[in-house]
Amino acid sequence: MTHDSAHGPGTQNARPEEAAGRLTTREAAERLGVKPETVYAYVSRGQLASRRTPGGRGSTFDAAEIDALARRTGRREPSPSTTGDLVFRTGITLIEPDRYFYRGVDATELALRYGYEEVAEWIWTGELHPGTRFTAAHEPLAAARRTAAAMPRHSSSTDRLRAAVAAAASADPLRFDLSPEGVLNSARSLIPTLVGALPTAGEPGRPDVVDPEAGGGALAAQLWPKLTARAPDEASVAVLDTALALLADHDLAASTLAARVAASAHAHPYAVVSAGLGVLEGPLHGAASGLAHRMLSEVLDRGGAAPVVADHLRTGRRVPGLGHRLYTGEDPRAVALFALLDGLPQAAPAMAAARDVVATTARHTPLHANVDLALAVFSVSYDMPAETGETVFAVSRTAGWIAHAMEEYTERPLRMRPSGQYTGPRPPQPLPEHAN
Known part of the structure; x- marks a missing residue:
């Protein structure tokens, strides 16, 4: 060497x-x-x-x-894509067997010390700006709100977020500016726009309690009334803020890969986020926390984890909220959130239920709790809907999708063009005849 x-x-x-x-x-x-x-x-x-x-x-x-x-x-080595391996050079997130890092800094320590907006800026620029607050632009926010409010009452938060992104994009004539500063300006406005487009909890037609356009406090405080009608307190909002920071990026998860593919085609940042949201809605990705929420609620209703875990195993379903393919031990995001939740009296019943699930399942297979279970404890404790974890995930991960898009914009365009292995009928085949 x-x-x-x-x-x-x-x-x-x-x-x-x-x-x-x-x-x-x-x-x-x-x-x-x-x-x-x-x-x-x-x-x-x-x-x-x-x-x-x-x-x-x-x-x-x-x-x-x-x-x-x-x-x-992290020194970037030449991309092995020429050998057929799908590997991306990235300086954003490094995942190790028991912890992960944002630009070389322990992500859990960063999230426990700084707010979501500050962590997002660190992920984007490698610089820390204490006290950073994001503010939505007037026209994109108004368009997003109108569009989200026009959707059916039963629409999920992810449905509304996807519609809000498209509406906000149509109202931003500068969305095609792919310079680093142009992308950052779009991102700093888009994230509070997503929050501002969500209805107040329990009242789909009611306007915001906190207006993102006015720069009203930290993003977590703006998001709180969209998740629950319960009054916030400082400690509870701090848990939400930490959860947002912890989930901001996790290397090349499925939604992030979709975002990078969109960025490779030089799609604008709003389209990049739309691509990520489309994948996030899958039950194996962002929606996984909703399954854990329903399970914990059932454990509390039935007075113990044993019958609930037994039902899952009997029907061949995996127990939600346990295990992670990237961590051999505990999910560091779950560890950080559980430590905060342990200090909140209102979270005690759901915490006990989560521990019961882990202990009961350990008799069958030793799996650690993951971040989906931690999000479920949070959402159950504050009477939030089952989709809360997905909502938090979507708002938070927007920062990561933008960071990966910024990296991808500097790469060779359209570099992700795999070749299909054709398995259909061998040509030439006769022309099909019209069916009677």
Whole structure:
């Protein structure tokens, strides 16, 4: 393995910029493992400083600063996509067997210390801005509200969110600006727009209690009245805020892959979020927490987990809220939320029910609780609907989809073009005849 030997002390014919610890754009891109245009994207985000070369043709970069950025984002290796493997270079989230990281920082520690908007900014830019608040733009918010309010009363929150995204997009003429700052401006407005488009809990036609357009407090406080009619308190809203931050990204989950495919075609950020929402609604992804909610409610109604777990096993259904394919031990997101919920008296019954489920199931197979079970404890404790976890997931993960879109916009467009393995009838086949 070489260690940049061309720039070592034995080099006899180094250029002046090399001798001064400066790299050309091409050299900086190679050291980071990205394209030259990505290097300029880092400059536009304020993550790198550049200096014009004498004569003004091209830029140079400080080698130490490039190396520091490589350590923060994780050095990108050449994409193995040419070998047929579907692998994406990403500097957003790293998942290990027992924890995960946002841009190299422990994600649970970050979520416990900072609010959702601050964590979203960190995921997007690698910079922390304490006190960040997102504000919805007037016209996209109004369009989203009108559209969501016109839907049938039985529409799910995800139905309304999908409609709200499309409506907000139609009201934003700048949605096609795919520059980093343009995408960020859209994202900072879109997320509170999604919250603002949801009806107040129990009253589908009632306007907002907290108006996102007015920048009324943290996003979690704006979301609370959309989830339950119960009055909020500081500790409970803090749990919701932490849940939003914990769920903001989780590497290439199915919905994130869909978002990156859309971004690869240079779809605008609203379309990227629409792609993610479409996949999220599947019962094996965002809707999984709803199954856990219903199970916990049944455990509380029946006075214990044993008959409920037995029913699931008897019918061949897996017990919701247990196990995760990426974590060999406990899901760190669940651990963080359970620690907060343990301190809330109103969550005690649902916490006891969740522990009963884990203990009862352990007699059959040792599985740890995952974040879906933690979200279910939260939603059951505050008389929230079963779809609450999915709603929280959708609003939160919008930040991750945007972050992945920003990465994908710097890659070669339409690079995700797999070849189908045709299994139909071999040609030539006769023309079909009209059926009688």
